[in-house]
Amino acid sequence: MRRLGLAALAALAVVALALYPLEGTGYGVRVMLQLFMWIALAQSWNLISGLTGYVSFGHVAFYGMGAYSTAIVIVRLGWPWLPAALLGGAMAMVLALVIGWPCLRLKGPYFAIAMLGLNEVLRVAASYFEGLTGGGLGLSLPTLHASVPIYYAMGLTAAGVTLLTYVILTSRFGLRLMTIREDEVAAEAMGIDTHRYKLYAFLLSAVAPGIVGGLSARDQGYIEPISVFPLLMTITMIVMVLFGGKGTIWGPVLGAVLLFTFQELVWARFIYLHQLLFGAIIVTVVLLMPRGILGVLQQKYNLPRTI
Amino acid sequence: MPPILEVTNLTKRFGGVTAVNRVSLSLDAGRIYGLIGPNGSGKTTLFNCITGLVRRDAGEVRFKRRRIDGLKPHQVFHHGIGRTFQVIRVFPELTALENLMVVTTGDHARACRRAGELLRFVKIESLAGEYAGNLSYGQQKLLEFIRVLMTDPELILLDEPAAGVNRTLLNELLDAVRALRDRGKTILLVEHDMKVVMGLCETVFVLDHGEKLAEGPPGVIQSDERVIEAYFGR
Amino acid sequence: MNPFITPVMLGQVIISGLLAGSLYAMVALGLGLIFGVMRVLNIAHGPLLMLGAYVTFWLFSTVGLNPYLSLLVSMPLLYLLGMLLQRFLVRRVVDAPELSSLLLTFGVSIALVNVAQLAFTSDLRAVEYLTGSFVLGPFAFSKSRVIACAIAIAITVSAFLFLQKTRLGKAIRAVSQSREVAQVCGINVGRIHMIAFGLASALAAAGGSLVAVMVAIQPEMGQVYTFKSFLVIVLGGAGNYPGALLGGLLLGLIEQVSSLFLTTQVNEAVAYILLVLVLLVRPTGLLGGRAS
Ligand SMILES: Nc1ncnc2c1ncn2[C@@H]1O[C@H](COP(=O)(O)OP(=O)(O)O)[C@@H](O)[C@H]1O
Numbered sequence: 143m144r145r146l147g148l149a150a151l152a153a154l155a156v157v158a159l160a161l162y163p164l165e166g167t168g169y170g171v172r173v174m175l176q177l178f179m180w181i182a183l184a185q186s187w188n189l190i191s192g193l194t195g196y197v198s199f200g201h202v203a204f205y206g207m208g209a210y211s212t213a214i215v216i217v218r219l220g221w222p223w224l225p226a227a228l229l230g231g232a233m234a235m236v237l238a239l240v241i242g243w244p245c246l247r248l249k250g251p252y253f254a255i256a257m258l259g260l261n262e263v264l265r266v267a268a269s270y271f272e273g274l275t276g277g278g279l280g281l282s283l284p285t286l287h288a289s290v291p292i293y294y295a296m297g298l299t300a301a302g303v304t305l306l307t308y309v310i311l312t313s314r315f316g317l318r319l320m321t322i323r324e325d326e327v328a329a330e331a332m333g334i335d336t337h338r339y340k341l342y343a344f345l346l347s348a349v350a351p352g353i354v355g356g357l358s359a360r361d362q363g364y365i366e367p368i369s370v371f372p373l374l375m376t377i378t379m380i381v382m383v384l385f386g387g388k389g390t391i392w393g394p395v396l397g398a399v400l401l402f403t404f405q406e407l408v409w410a411r412f413i414y415l416h417q418l419l420f421g422a423i424i425v426t427v428v429l430l431m432p433r434g435i436l437g438v439l440q441q442k443y444n445l446p447r448t449i
Numbered sequence: 450m451p452p453i454l455e456v457t458n459l460t461k462r463f464g465g466v467t468a469v470n471r472v473s474l475s476l477d478a479g480r481i482y483g484l485i486g487p488n489g490s491g492k493t494t495l496f497n498c499i500t501g502l503v504r505r506d507a508g509e510v511r512f513k514r515r516r517i518d519g520l521k522p523h524q525v526f527h528h529g530i531g532r533t534f535q536v537i538r539v540f541p542e543l544t545a546l547e548n549l550m551v552v553t554t555g556d557h558a559r560a561c562r563r564a565g566e567l568l569r570f571v572k573i574e575s576l577a578g579e580y581a582g583n584l585s586y587g588q589q590k591l592l593e594f595i596r597v598l599m600t601d602p603e604l605i606l607l608d609e610p611a612a613g614v615n616r617t618l619l620n621e622l623l624d625a626v627r628a629l630r631d632r633g634k635t636i637l638l639v640e641h642d643m644k645v646v647m648g649l650c651e652t653v654f655v656l657d658h659g660e661k662l663a664e665g666p667p668g669v670i671q672s673d674e675r676v677i678e679a680y681f682g683r
Numbered sequence: 684m685n686p687f688i689t690p691v692m693l694g695q696v697i698i699s700g701l702l703a704g705s706l707y708a709m710v711a712l713g714l715g716l717i718f719g720v721m722r723v724l725n726i727a728h729g730p731l732l733m734l735g736a737y738v739t740f741w742l743f744s745t746v747g748l749n750p751y752l753s754l755l756v757s758m759p760l761l762y763l764l765g766m767l768l769q770r771f772l773v774r775r776v777v778d779a780p781e782l783s784s785l786l787l788t789f790g791v792s793i794a795l796v797n798v799a800q801l802a803f804t805s806d807l808r809a810v811e812y813l814t815g816s817f818v819l820g821p822f823a824f825s826k827s828r829v830i831a832c833a834i835a836i837a838i839t840v841s842a843f844l845f846l847q848k849t850r851l852g853k854a855i856r857a858v859s860q861s862r863e864v865a866q867v868c869g870i871n872v873g874r875i876h877m878i879a880f881g882l883a884s885a886l887a888a889a890g891g892s893l894v895a896v897m898v899a900i901q902p903e904m905g906q907v908y909t910f911k912s913f914l915v916i917v918l919g920g921a922g923n924y925p926g927a928l929l930g931g932l933l934l935g936l937i938e939q940v941s942s943l944f945l946t947t948q949v950n951e952a953v954a955y956i957l958l959v960l961v962l963l964v965r966p967t968g969l970l971g972g973r974a975s
């Protein structure tokens with residue numbers, strides 16, 4: 143009965159979100175589109191780091207890769223935005239393969255530092271290959287008013303990763319990913335090819351950031367190295383996941399919604415204190431609720447992970 | 450019948466310490482073997498070398514005649530060698546059932562059935578849905594033990610299975626080990642309690658300072674001068 | 684980029700590299716100390732350096748204090764701040780997984796940057812104190828770099844002597860070897876952690892005060908030092924303090940020598956690429972170190 147109620151509620155939410163662009167203002171659509179983007183990013187980080195415990199501290203690299211791939215094929219080859227964004231997702235996966243194959247052998251803090259470093263390498267590369275990327279000046283995309291279709295594409299991406307998370311979390315594949323987080327040595331000894339599993343998770347976690355990177359490049363119409371590879375963006379996804387509850391399905395969504403709403407409503411008024419406030423939020427989340435909202439509820443009421 | 454496991458001149462050094470020094474052993478299928486030796490004599494390291502968790506420095510390991518040294522732990526496992534750890538290593542935030550389910554890649558329904566059987570085998574089926582981290586020490590030990598059995602390995606290495614386990618549980622464990630042997634499995638276990646070793650093992654290997662000191666039936670080993678000295682001398 | 688590399692140029696960059704490297708070594712020693720002693724990766728290390736630079740700038744522009752003398756203010760000040768950070772925040776993530784310490788120190792880091800923006804605005808600031816160069820045969824070195832190098836060496840050597848010879852220093856090393864053993868030996872680990880964090884911050888502050896004379900000061904200047912310090916401890920081997928020194932010199936050299944061949948922009952990536960390569964090839968550091 144409760145299940146049915148929840149399902150009905152979810153269906154209602156989906157319908158409302160699907161109809162929103164018909165009624166909403168241009169501004170509202172843009173805001174919602176960004177919220178979808180954050181949900182997709184947070185959910186993706188959760189796939190690799192929430193499940194396997196490997197901290198992808200440069201996850202924004204996939205977003206940046208998607209943004210640049212998309213922008214380049216739109217500007218240089220005149221591709222339409224949708225296939226361009228999908229290509230962004232594919233390129234992000236390629237990047238994940240190239241990075242992940244060697245780096246996922248690194249343990250603990252070393253993996254985190256390597257990811258941090260690689261993101262910086264990409265940022266520099268983006269400004270270096272001027273012929274392709276426009277260098278430090280960035281790339282301007284041809285004008286196009288497509289916020290509404292992009293809204294749907296973002297929404298579908300966010301829903302897609304959430305669904306993917308659900309499928310993974312309820313499968314043995316997902317359980318095996320979690321054994322890596324719980325005790326990697328024991329997982330190996332129990333016959334789990336941990337390196338391969340980590341790599342799969344990493345690849346899956348790169349797709350959506352690649353796609354939303356491409357979509358938001360199209361939506362914003364302009365990208366430059368510092369705007370698509372900021373460490374701050376990685377941190378934001380992580381904090382969203384931690385706040386909502388890592389390793390759960392709805393935790394990243396909840397975290398993204400709450401933090402994003404807070405950002406839109408409160409931060410806009412304290413422009414000069416932005417970073418100080420965000421720093422305080424980070425510290426609070428890390429110290430006071432490392433398990434996140436759903437993590438705490440899950441523990442307290444013995445709920446399944448699939449919340 | 451050729452030996453199921455053959456270790457030849459296995460050597461492992463950690464910096465200046467030679468944890469395992471030119472150890473050779475040979476195990477026949479369907480028997481229970483004991484591995485004893487003072488703390489720090491290299492028993493766990495020997496297990497780690499066999500199962501691929503640490504890279505050996507020299508020597509060979511053959512399982513059913515195939516070289517397995519140099520393989521990754523998960524590959525060794527799929528050759529048919531399972532192990533438990535001296536310090537319990539269950540997956541705490543997975544349920545007891547999930548701890549078992551992660552092991553095999555085969556058919557889901559079959560795995561489920563097998564997990565159910567094993568939980569009943571050690572009488573903890575009522576705890577299937579409980580997080581492993583919430584189980585008692587003894588229950589975790591049992592869970593770790595049956596986790597190895599999910600794929601029905603031919604050789605099972607048990608690192609101090611009896612440590613910290615109460616009498617009743619211990620007897621259950623020992624019965625289970627015998628039942629496995631009767632089904633043709635080979636078991637190598639590290640154990641300190643000589644009573645347990647006497648009652649269970651057919652052959653015992655003694656390690657001291659990384660070297661194999663003696664090998665033989667437990668009765669003989671127990672009265673071996675060198676063994677007594679290794680344990681009680683100095 | 685430059686096809687005409689003469690021996691003199693090479694000599695020049697090697698010496699410049701060592702000059703810069705000694706500074707890196709000093710700053711990274713601080714980061715390495717924190718990682719070694721409490722397994723915390725301190726992203727706020729660079730921003731602490733930035734605060735040191737602002738202390739020097741502020742004293743110089745308000746009371747005209749000699750920037751080198753301002754070390755005597757910036758180091759104790761940051762020592763205190765470091766102790767407080769450890770006492771109230773970092774202490775609580777010492778045994779947590781790396782994610783917690785990375786995030787927490789990142790939070791501290793952006794808060795510090797924001798504070799600097801509020802206090803000093805984002806304008807570029809400079810301490811114009813020492814200009815000109817020492818000329819030695821065919822080589823020329825800016826005076827500020829030579830003096831910074833000399834002071835960095837003096838401070839680093841003192842830090843080493845402190846770690847090697849004094850009771851407190853030995854206690855710090857004991858804690859970084861094994862916290863449990865140290866505890867059993869009656870060492871107050873919490874206090875050692877505070878002191879280590881304070882020392883590390885003071886080393887960062889010294890770096891800040893010294894670079895204040897050489898580069899533009901602005902709130903975001905610190906981050907790059909965090910990265911470089913990571914690289915230095917990776918090069919040297921985590922938990923290996925002499926390794927950090929060699930790592931620092933090595934980084935200085937590599938950066939300077941590669942600047943002969945690469946544009947400034949690409950040169951920036953050299954450090955990062957190196958970081959990743961070293962991690963992949965020798966995660967325990969080029970010079971060996973403690974595996975974790
Ligand atoms: N990972 C390791 N690094 C360094 N030394 C180790 C490591 N593992 C074991 N040793 C050393 O190897 C020796 C044998 O240890 P171990 O195999 O655990 O003995 P046992 O299991 O017989 O008690 C000990 O001296 C121990 O300190």
Ligand SMILES: [Mg+2]
Pocket residue numbers: 492493494535
């Ligand atoms: Mg042992």
